[in-house]
Amino acid sequence: MIPDPVREGIADGWKVVDAAALDGDRRLEADVVVVGSGAGGGVTAEILAQAGLAVVIVEEGPLKSSSDFRMLEREAYPQLYQESAGRQTADKAITILQGRSVGGSTTVNWTSSFRTPPRTLAHWRSAHGLARTGEADLAPWFARMEERLSIAPWPTPPNENNDILRRGCEQLGIPAAAIRRNVKGCWNLGYCGMGCPTNAKQSMLVTTLPAALAKGATLLHRARVERLLASGDRIVEAEVRGVAGPGARPGVPVVRIAARHFVLGAGAIGSPAVLLRSKLPDPHGLVGQRTFLHPTVVSAALMPAPVNGFSGAPQTVYSDHFLDSVPVDGPVGYKLEAPPLHPILAGITLTGFGARHARWMREFARLQVVIALLRDGFHPESPGGRVRLRDDGTPLLHYPIGDFLWEGMRRAYLTMAEIQFAAGAKTVMAVHEDGRPQASWGEAKAAIAALPMAALRTRVVSAHVMGGCPLGPDARRAVVDESGRHHHLANLSVHDGSLFPTSIGANPQLSIYGIVARMATALAGELAPAGGRAKPAVG
Amino acid sequence: MPTRRQFLQAGIAGGVLLAGAGWWALRGDRRPAAGLQWLDESSAPIVAAIVPAVLEGALPQDAAARRTAQREVLEAFDRAIAGLAPAVQAEIAQLFSLLAMPPVRVALAGVTPPWAEATPAQAAAFLARWRESRFALLRAAGEALCQLILAAWYGNPASWAAIGYPGPPSLGERRA
Numbered sequence: 001m002i003p004d005p006v007r008e009g010i011a012d013g014w015k016v017v018d019a020a021a022l023d024g025d026r027r028l029e030a031d032v033v034v035v036g037s038g039a040g041g042g043v044t045a046e047i048l049a050q051a052g053l054a055v056v057i058v059e060e061g062p063l064k065s066s067s068d069f070r071m072l073e074r075e076a077y078p079q080l081y082q083e084s085a086g087r088q089t090a091d092k093a094i095t096i097l098q099g100r101s102v103g104g105s106t107t108v109n110w111t112s113s114f115r116t117p118p119r120t121l122a123h124w125r126s127a128h129g130l131a132r133t134g135e136a137d138l139a140p141w142f143a144r145m146e147e148r149l150s151i152a153p154w155p156t157p158p159n160e161n162n163d164i165l166r167r168g169c170e171q172l173g174i175p176a177a178a179i180r181r182n183v184k185g186c187w188n189l190g191y192c193g194m195g196c197p198t199n200a201k202q203s204m205l206v207t208t209l210p211a212a213l214a215k216g217a218t219l220l221h222r223a224r225v226e227r228l229l230a231s232g233d234r235i236v237e238a239e240v241r242g243v244a245g246p247g248a249r250p251g252v253p254v255v256r257i258a259a260r261h262f263v264l265g266a267g268a269i270g271s272p273a274v275l276l277r278s279k280l281p282d283p284h285g286l287v288g289q290r291t292f293l294h295p296t297v298v299s300a301a302l303m304p305a306p307v308n309g310f311s312g313a314p315q316t317v318y319s320d321h322f323l324d325s326v327p328v329d330g331p332v333g334y335k336l337e338a339p340p341l342h343p344i345l346a347g348i349t350l351t352g353f354g355a356r357h358a359r360w361m362r363e364f365a366r367l368q369v370v371i372a373l374l375r376d377g378f379h380p381e382s383p384g385g386r387v388r389l390r391d392d393g394t395p396l397l398h399y400p401i402g403d404f405l406w407e408g409m410r411r412a413y414l415t416m417a418e419i420q421f422a423a424g425a426k427t428v429m430a431v432h433e434d435g436r437p438q439a440s441w442g443e444a445k446a447a448i449a450a451l452p453m454a455a456l457r458t459r460v461v462s463a464h465v466m467g468g469c470p471l472g473p474d475a476r477r478a479v480v481d482e483s484g485r486h487h488h489l490a491n492l493s494v495h496d497g498s499l500f501p502t503s504i505g506a507n508p509q510l511s512i513y514g515i516v517a518r519m520a521t522a523l524a525g526e527l528a529p530a531g532g533r534a535k536p537a538v539g
Numbered sequence: 540m541p542t543r544r545q546f547l548q549a550g551i552a553g554g555v556l557l558a559g560a561g562w563w564a565l566r567g568d569r570r571p572a573a574g575l576q577w578l579d580e581s582s583a584p585i586v587a588a589i590v591p592a593v594l595e596g597a598l599p600q601d602a603a604a605r606r607t608a609q610r611e612v613l614e615a616f617d618r619a620i621a622g623l624a625p626a627v628q629a630e631i632a633q634l635f636s637l638l639a640m641p642p643v644r645v646a647l648a649g650v651t652p653p654w655a656e657a658t659p660a661q662a663a664a665f666l667a668r669w670r671e672s673r674f675a676l677l678r679a680a681g682e683a684l685c686q687l688i689l690a691a692w693y694g695n696p697a698s699w700a701a702i703g704y705p706g707p708p709s710l711g712e713r714r715a
Contacts, residue, residue: 002710071707073617074694084622091678095648189708197710247622310704343704347693353670353685354663358596361693365703390626433670456678 002198005206006065008101014213014229016063022241028218028257030056030525033238034265035274037227038104038355040496041265042204042212043145044520045099051524056218056257057209058240060270061101062222064396065205073344076194080108082269089385093455095296095348096269097463100246101195102221103205104267106509109463110192110315110340111181111201113151114506115142115514116152117320119328121435122440123378127329128501132482138514147512149182149202152205156188156406159312164303164368166317168338168423176319176336183313190311193340209487213387217282224250224407225392228262228278233490235262249392260352261491261527265516268292268465268498272387273395273481275469281488285442286479288387289399290470292503293462294373299416300350300360301425302437308365309341322372322415323505329379332408334372335505336416341367343346360429370420374405374410377467377502384503386433401460406453409460411453419443464508469498484519495519575617577628582635584655586616586688594663595700608697634680647677661681670704684709 002225006429009017014192021467031053034041041057049055064079082098089096099105115137124130124312145151158166158178169176187199213219222243229237238257241250262270272288280287315337322334346367350360374384385399407411413430417442420428427437428444432451451458473493475487478501479494486492495516497508504511550648561715572583582662590612599605620631625674637643644650650657657665669681 074690076692078622083627084619086619086623086627091675093675100573116647147589191707245622247620247625247628249625277654311708343693343699343702344690347689353593353689354664356594357689358594361597361702389614392626394624394626396626411544456675456682 003068004065004067005199005210006063007067007295009210009213009240014149015216017220018063018242018250019220019240020252021222022255023241024254025253026255028056028196028255028333030218030257030259031056032056032261033058034257034263035238035264036104036267036270036283036496037102037209037219037497038099038265038267039106039204039205039509040101040516041263041446042106043265043513043516044265044495045217047520048232048524048527049212049217051528053524053527054083055214056259057239058223058225058257059102059104059219059221059350060266061099061146061221063102063219064107064195066197066199067536068110068196068320069191069197069199071191071194071197072177073194073449075344075503076108077344078246080195082246085300085341090396091455093401094399094460094462096293096397096465097461098267100268100463102209102219103203104205106195107132107195107205107224108193109203109507109509111178111183111313112315112318112337112507113146113510116511117323117505119324120502120505123328124501128470129474130223130472130501133294133471133515138518140353142510142514145510145517148270149207149513150184151180151182151510152181152314154181154186154313156186156313158316159190160307161309161341161368162317164301164307165319165338165419169319169321171422174319174321174419176226176241176317176321179316179318179346181316186313188312190314190340191308192314195296195343203396210254219225219254223255225266225274226250226277226490228274228280230278230280230489231426232411233488235489235492239261244434256375259341260377261523263495263497264469264498267496268385268468269397271466271498272496273389276387276389276395279493282479283296283488284476286470286477288468289467290377290383290501291387291399292377292466292500293385293386293399294464294466294503295376295401295405295409296373296463297429298459299370299372299413299420299432301351301370301420301428303368304424304426306365307341307368307370309338309367311393313371314338314340316442322412325376327376332374332376332379332382332405334374334408334412335504336419337371337373339369340369341369349459349461350437351431368420368425370416372409372416373464374408374412375503375505376405379404386466397465401455406458409452409458410448411452413448414445417441417448431459433459464497464503466497466503466508468502469494470501471499472501483497483522493519506507544694550685573615577620578613578617581639583613585635586613586639588654588657589662589684590688591659591668593685594692595659597692597701599697604697608692608695611695611697612688612691615694616687619691627641631683634683
C-alpha cells in the first residue's frame with residue numbers, strides 16, 4: 001500500500017471539517033482566516049501556523065488525497081477541477097483548467113516549475129511602478145520554496161511527446177531546455193493532472209497543508225466564502241457556506257469565522273469574486289480587471305512511430321525562444337511546451353465531430369501535441385479580461401480576444417507546425433475548426449496563413465489564471481501594496497496568482513510560492529508577537 | 540438549404556426564442572427522465588439523436604455493444620451536466636428547451652422529424668450548421684453538445700481499445 005499522508009493525519013487528529021455535512025450553523029475564531037488552499041493559501045497557512053498563529057483554512061473544493069486518485073479522467077475532472085474541467089470564459093471561446101479541491105491547482109498541475117522571468121519583473125518595475133519586487137528581492141524566496149518543495153532538475157529522459165518538441169527545436173536551431181519539477185521519488189506515470197497517486201508531486205496537499213494542520217490549523221473544506229464583512233476599515237468576519245459539489249448551490253448552514261486578519265488565496269477568479277461579493281472599497285474599479293490567461297493554442301501531429309503521450313511525466317521540455325527573442329511589450333510572444341495526452345482531454349480538444357474526429361482519435365497512440373502559451377498583458381492591446389459576478393454571485397470571466405492575440409496565435413501555429421515537421425511528423429494539423437491535416441511544412445504554412453482567426457473557430461485553452469488584484473505601490477493602479485496588504489482595508493491581504501500585474505510568461509506556481517512566502521513571512525512577523533491567540537474550535 | 544438572409548433571420552429569431560426558452564426552462568418543474576438525474580423527457584431524445592452523429596466512426600460496430608455504448612454515453616452526459624456550475628446548467632436547460640420546440644427544431648436546427656425519429660445524417664447536418672454558424676451563440680451551443688458527448692464516450696473504458704489507449708497503469712505491478 002502507498003501511504004496516504006492526509007488520511008493518516010486525519011487519523012492522528014487533524015482538525016478537518018466538511019462544511020457541506022454540518023447539521024447547523026457554527027462560529028469559529030482564529031488569528032487568521034486563509035481563503036483557498038492552493039499555491040497561495042497553502043504556503044501562507046504553513047508559515048502562519050509555524051509562527052504560532054491560529055489559522056483556519058477555507059477551501060471550496062473537497063478533500064481528496066492519494067487513495068482517491070485512480071488516474072481516471074471521468075472521476076478526476078468532476079472531483080478536482082472547477083466546473084468539472086469545463087470552466088469557460090463568458091463567450092465560451094476559452095476553456096480554463098483550474099483546480100478545485102484541497103491543494104487547489106497544485107493538486108492537479110503538471111509540476112512545471114519556473115522562477116518569475118527577470119524580464120517580467122523588469123516590466124513590472126518600469127511599466128507598473130513596482131519598487132520592491134525585483135529579481136534580487138525575490139531570489140532568496142524562490143530558493144527557499146525550491147528547497148521546501150523539492151524543485152530541481154529532473155534526471156529522467158523526457159517522454160516521446162516532449163522529446164519530439166526537443167528534437168524539432170534542435171533540428172531548427174531553436175533553444176529548448178528541460179523543465180524543473182516539484183517531485184520527490186516520481187514514478188514517471190504521466191497522471192499528474194488527475195492527482196498524484198503516489199504522493200511524489202510536492203503539491204500543497206502533501207507539504208504545506210499537512211505541516212499547517214500538524215501545527216493545529218483547522219481546514220474547512222467544501223466551504224465557500226460568500227462574503228467578508230467589514231466594519232470601518234477592518235474585516236471582522238468571513239461568512240462561509242457549505243457547497244456539496246461543483247453543480248450544487250451553497251447550502252443553508254452558515255459558518256461565521258471571526259479573525260484578526262484575512263488572507264485571500266482563492267485564485268485569480270475566486271479572489272476577485274470574494275471581493276466583489278463583499279462590496280469592499282474599490283474606488284478605482286480595479287478588482288477583477290486585467291485578468292490574464294496565457295491564452296494557449298494547440299498543434300497536433302501524427303508521428304510515424306508510437307508516441308503514447310499518456311505515459312511518462314507530462315511536461316518536461318520547453319522553449320522560451322519566442323519570448324526571449326522579441327521585445328516584451330511588442331507583438332505577443334509565446335512559450336512552447338507539450339501537454340499530457342489522455343482520451344477525454346484529447347477528445348474535447350481536437351476539433352470537429354463524427355468520422356473526421358474519429359479518424360484522429362484512432363491514431364491517439366501516434367498523436368503528438370505542442371502548445372503555445374501567449375504572454376498576455378504586456379502590450380496596450382492586451383488588457384486581459386475582467387471577472388464579473390453572475391446574478392447568483394458566482395464569477396464569470398469576460399475575456400475578448402482581439403487582433404493582437406489572434407496575430408500571435410497564427411504565428412504560434414506556424415512555429416509549432418515547423419517544429420513538428422522538423423521532428424519527423426507525417427502530418428500536422430492546427431487544432432482549429434478549419435484546421436486540416438497537412439503533409440508538409442510548405443502546405444501547412446499556406447493553410448495556416450489562410451485560417452480565419454475567430455472565437456469558437458480557433459481552439460483556445462488556458463491552465464493559468466493570473467491578475468485581477470494587482471500588487472503595486474500606487475492605490476490608483478493596484479488593489480494591494482507590495483506586501484500584499486489591501487490598499488484600503490487594514491487587515492486584508494491577497495496571496496495568490498491574482499497579485500500579478502501581467503501574466504508571468506511561465507507556468508505560475510513557483511512565482512506564487514516565492515512571492516507569497518515573502519508576504520506571509522512579513523505578515524507572521526507583524527501578527528505573531530502581538531499575542532492574543534484565539535483557539536479555533538467548531539461549536 | 541436556407542439562404543444567408545433566411546439564416547440571419549433565423550439567428551435573430553433564435554435569440555428572441557432563447558429568451559423565451561429561458562423563462563420556460565426555469566419554471567422549475569423539470570423532472571428527470573427514467574434512470575437519469577438531469578435530462579428530462581424532452582431533452583434526453585435530443586441527446587440520444589445527436590450521439591450517433593458525434594460518435595460516427597467511434598462507436599462499436601456490433602449492434603448490442605453499440606446500443607449499450609449509446610446508453611452509457613447518454614448517462615455520462617447526464618452526470619456531467621449535473622457537475623457543471625448551476626448557471627451553466629441553466630444555460631443548457633435553455634438550449635434544450637429551445638431545441639425541443641418544433642418550430643425551432645425545423646427552422647433553426649433544420650431537423651424536420653421529431654428528435655426521436657431524426658437520422659444520424661440529419662443530426663450531423665444540424666451540428667455542422669450550428670458549428671459553422673456566423674453566430675457565436677450557435678457555434679458555442681453546437682460545440683458544447685459535441686464536447687459533452689465526446690467526453691462522455693472517451694471517459695468510458697469501452698472506447699479505449701479502438702484508440703490504442705491501455706488505460707491507467709497498475710500501481711501494484713509497478714511496486715512488485
